[in-house]
Amino acid sequence: MDCVKTYLTAELPLYLQTLPIPDTLAGFAELSTEEMVQIAPLFLLVVSMVLMVVVHLLPASPAPARVNTQIKLDEDKIVDKVAVKDKEVYLCRCWKSNKFPFCDGSHNAHNKATGDNVGPVAVRTEAQ
Numbered sequence: 001m002d003c004v005k006t007y008l009t010a011e012l013p014l015y016l017q018t019l020p021i022p023d024t025l026a027g028f029a030e031l032s033t034e035e036m037v038q039i040a041p042l043f044l045l046v047v048s049m050v051l052m053v054v055v056h057l058l059p060a061s062p063a064p065a066r067v068n069t070q071i072k073l074d075e076d077k078i079v080d081k082v083a084v085k086d087k088e089v090y091l092c093r094c095w096k097s098n099k100f101p102f103c104d105g106s107h108n109a110h111n112k113a114t115g116d117n118v119g120p121v122a123v124r125t126e127a128q
């Protein structure tokens, strides 16, 4: 810890005092190569800090939302087979049904809460 203390209280102030910081922005263009090398660590530190602040302030892109939030979440993929015999069935497309894969009308509450417009798909056998 002594080396850190010595660096922060003695070495760093000495380094900062000897930096050839120009009085104006245009003065940077007049620095010699040796002076640019001398000021480079401070310049990189300032640029890094500005980038960290900018990255921290930028909004993170949200992860795509799940469609299914309640049905068979432990399965990798849900595939349901439904036999349709002489009648019409309504299959859920909102993933909110408590009788999934069949529609139980839960899409109405979902639509009201979210402004969505989902509904079931009606499947029926063709008359023969």
Ligand code: FES
Pocket: 091, 092, 093, 094, 095, 096, 097, 102, 103, 104, 105, 106, 107, 108, 118, 119, 120, 121
């Ligand atoms: S409950 Fe999902 S479409 Fe009706």
